Amino acid sequence: MKAIIFNCTLKPSPIASNTEALASEVIKELERLGVETKLIRMIDHDIKPGSKSDMGNGDAWPEILKELLDSDILIMASPTWVGQMSSIAMRVLERMNGLYPVKDEKGIPVTFNKVAGFVVTGEEDGARHVVSEMAGGLMDVGFTIAPQCYTYWNNGPGPGTSYLKTNFRKDWSIETAKAVANNVVAVSKALKAMPISYSI
Incomplete structure (x- = not known):
C-alpha cells in the first residue's frame, strides 16, 4: 500500500514547515502500519495554474500526478491563511479537475478506490472549514473520504505562536494524527477487498 502526502505550505x-511537522505524525503511523509513504512539498515544484492534467512546457504537475495515481492514499496538508486553505492547496485541487474524464481500462474513474485524509495547521482557527473544502473537492473528483480522517492544530482565538514553537495541545493533534492513519488504511483495505466498480 502506498500513500502520498502533499504538503501545501x-x-x-x-x-521549516509547521504543516509538515504535524503531517509527519501521520506519516510515522502510516509507516508503522506498513504503508510506503512519500511527501512532496508542492511549492518546490513549478505547478502551473490551470484545470487540466498537463498545462504544457515546464509544468511539474504531470509527473506528480503519476505518483498520485500510483498511490492508494492521499494526505492533503495545508496551513490556514485568512481562514482558508493555502493558495498552493487550491491550485492542487484545481489541477485535480483534469481527472474528471479519465477512466481506467474498465471504465472506472482513476480516482475511485483512492482514500483521502487531511492535515491542517494555523495560528488561528479555520481548520475545520479548510478540511471541509478540501474534502469536498477531492470527493467531487472521486476520492473516498474516510471517517475521522483529519487532524489539525491551531493556537486558539486571535493571533499567536506556531505549531513548532509551542506544546499547546499538541498531544491531541498527534493522537488524532494516528487515528487518521489507521482510518485511511482501514478504508483503503476495505476498498481493495471490495472495490467501487460502478460509474456513469
Whole structure:
C-alpha cells in the first residue's frame, strides 16, 4: 500500500514547515502500519495554474500526478491563511479537475478506490472549514473520504505562536494524527477487498 502526502505550505525548502511537522505524525503511523509513504512539498515544484492534467512546457504537475495515481492514499496538508486553505492547496485541487474524464481500462474513474485524509495547521482557527473544502473537492473528483480522517492544530482565538514553537495541545493533534492513519488504511483495505466498480 502506498500513500502520498502533499504538503501545501507556502514555505519553500529548506524553511521549516509547521504543516509538515504535524503531517509527519501521520506519516510515522502510516509507516508503522506498513504503508510506503512519500511527501512532496508542492511549492518546490513549478505547478502551473490551470484545470487540466498537463498545462504544457515546464509544468511539474504531470509527473506528480503519476505518483498520485500510483498511490492508494492521499494526505492533503495545508496551513490556514485568512481562514482558508493555502493558495498552493487550491491550485492542487484545481489541477485535480483534469481527472474528471479519465477512466481506467474498465471504465472506472482513476480516482475511485483512492482514500483521502487531511492535515491542517494555523495560528488561528479555520481548520475545520479548510478540511471541509478540501474534502469536498477531492470527493467531487472521486476520492473516498474516510471517517475521522483529519487532524489539525491551531493556537486558539486571535493571533499567536506556531505549531513548532509551542506544546499547546499538541498531544491531541498527534493522537488524532494516528487515528487518521489507521482510518485511511482501514478504508483503503476495505476498498481493495471490495472495490467501487460502478460509474456513469
